[in-house]
Amino acid sequence: MMELRFDMQYEDAYREVYELVKPKYRLFTAGPVACFPEVLAIMSVQMFSHRSAEAKEVHVDTLNRLKAFLETENGEVILFPSSGTGFMEAAVRNTVPRGGKVLVTTIGAFGDRFAEVVETNGREPIILRKEPGYAVKPEELDDALRKNPDVHAVTITYNETSTGVLNPLPELAKVVHEHDKLLFVDAVSAMGGADIKFDEWGIDLVFASSQKAFGVPPGLAVAAVSERVFEIAEKMPERGWYFDLPLYKKFNEKKKGTPSTPPLPQIFGLNVVLRIVEKMGGKEAWLRMYRKRSETIREGVRDMGLSVLAEPGYESPTITAVVVPEGMKGVDVYNAMRERGFELAKGYGSVAEKTFRIGNMGYMTFEDIEDMLANLREVIADLKKRA
Numbered sequence: 001m002m003e004l005r006f007d008m009q010y011e012d013a014y015r016e017v018y019e020l021v022k023p024k025y026r027l028f029t030a031g032p033v034a035c036f037p038e039v040l041a042i043m044s045v046q047m048f049s050h051r052s053a054e055a056k057e058v059h060v061d062t063l064n065r066l067k068a069f070l071e072t073e074n075g076e077v078i079l080f081p082s083s084g085t086g087f088m089e090a091a092v093r094n095t096v097p098r099g100g101k102v103l104v105t106t107i108g109a110f111g112d113r114f115a116e117v118v119e120t121n122g123r124e125p126i127i128l129r130k131e132p133g134y135a136v137k138p139e140e141l142d143d144a145l146r147k148n149p150d151v152h153a154v155t156i157t158y159n160e161t162s163t164g165v166l167n168p169l170p171e172l173a174k175v176v177h178e179h180d181k182l183l184f185v186d187a188v189s190a191m192g193g194a195d196i197k198f199d200e201w202g203i204d205l206v207f208a209s210s211q212k213a214f215g216v217p218p219g220l221a222v223a224a225v226s227e228r229v230f231e232i233a234e235k236m237p238e239r240g241w242y243f244d245l246p247l248y249k250k251f252n253e254k255k256k257g258t259p260s261t262p263p264l265p266q267i268f269g270l271n272v273v274l275r276i277v278e279k280m281g282g283k284e285a286w287l288r289m290y291r292k293r294s295e296t297i298r299e300g301v302r303d304m305g306l307s308v309l310a311e312p313g314y315e316s317p318t319i320t321a322v323v324v325p326e327g328m329k330g331v332d333v334y335n336a337m338r339e340r341g342f343e344l345a346k347g348y349g350s351v352a353e354k355t356f357r358i359g360n361m362g363y364m365t366f367e368d369i370e371d372m373l374a375n376l377r378e379v380i381a382d383l384k385k386r387a
């Protein structure tokens with residue numbers, strides 16, 4: 001048997017993996033995105049028990065900061081040891097009985113995912129679908145709800161990452177209330193980059209992933225959940241254990257933690273970001289920065305003669321899907337930009353071939369954006385010559 005040896009140069013293990021994953025590109029991705037160095041630094045502290053007083057203090061502080069960020073006093077903030085999709089599953093299993101109907105609005109690939117989650121959990125999705133690039137309009141939602149009065153809930157993708165479209169959430173939320181349905185909001189690529197007023201807009205469940213607009217590595221999902229959801233969930237049979245929402249609420253209150261072991265480094269990283277937001281001028285200033293980043297990108301690509309997939313007035317503040325000219329493929333732009341040291345995002349879903357995407361989430365400067373646009377201009381000109 002081999003003896004364990006501590007005199008070996010085992011730090012080579014780090015170097016070997018570092019060679020595989022070391023940063024090579026400036027990131028304009030759809031997520032995971034680049035993180036503030038302060039976030040990465042806090043995530044490398046030595047681990048300790050998630051039931052320790054220190055972990056409890058960070059847990060409660062993170063919940064309080066998120067409550068302020070999401071503008072909720074009534075909502076319960078929940079941290080899941082999963083990616084964002086976990087909350088799709090949780091929303092459905094905790095509130096909709098087996099065989100029950102859910103109105104799933106879909107404006108792209110992630111709306112389609114919500115429909116799959118509903119279906120694979122034995123519930124029935126009723127689909128309201130829009131063409132890629134378009135948002136759901138309040139009258140369309142009203143019409144769908146009139147035709148389907150027996151749905152338990154409505155799902156809305158706040159920001160469709162595949163098309164770069166921001167749905168008009170406050171207006172859609174009003175319609176959902178008029179029909180007295182539960183409202184589930186996928187804010188995976190919106191939260192942290194687009195405003196969310198949980199109480200005022202009357203949301204029942206809104207969730208996001210750490211690796212998007214907060215700029216934290218993947219592995220943590222964040223949500224705010226209404227009292228109404230807990231009341232329904234308490235009576236819902238077979239809602240499972242791992243995503244049992246009332247259990248998470250109980251642990252928030254009694255244990256100041258999560259039922260199972262959470263990704264502590266991501267929680268520390270998120271806490272740092274929420275403090276950075278405050279130190280950079282607060283939520284409004286932070287969201288303005290996001291709007292400005294995305295406007296700069298849209299103006300830049302339009303100035304090159306390219307068009308943005310999103311219909312005017314519904315453009316995302318976190319990601320732009322750009323339509324490539326005839327004879328060009330989105331992936332060609334993506335590959336050419338990689339050669340120049342910029343990682344954009346490939347097209348995704350049904351528009352994969354004819355688009356590429358430019359994310360503006362996480363850690364980046366306006367100089368990075370200008371550099372990226374200058375390179376993109378050359379790449380497009382070059383590809384046009386070859387087309």
Ligand SMILES: Cc1ncc(COP(=O)(O)O)c(C=O)c1O
Nearest residue numbers: 083084085110161186188189209
């Ligand atoms: C809008 C949207 N919803 C859901 C997801 C899935 O999130 P996750 O991969 O964190 O489960 C994504 C991921 O890109 C997304 O952009």
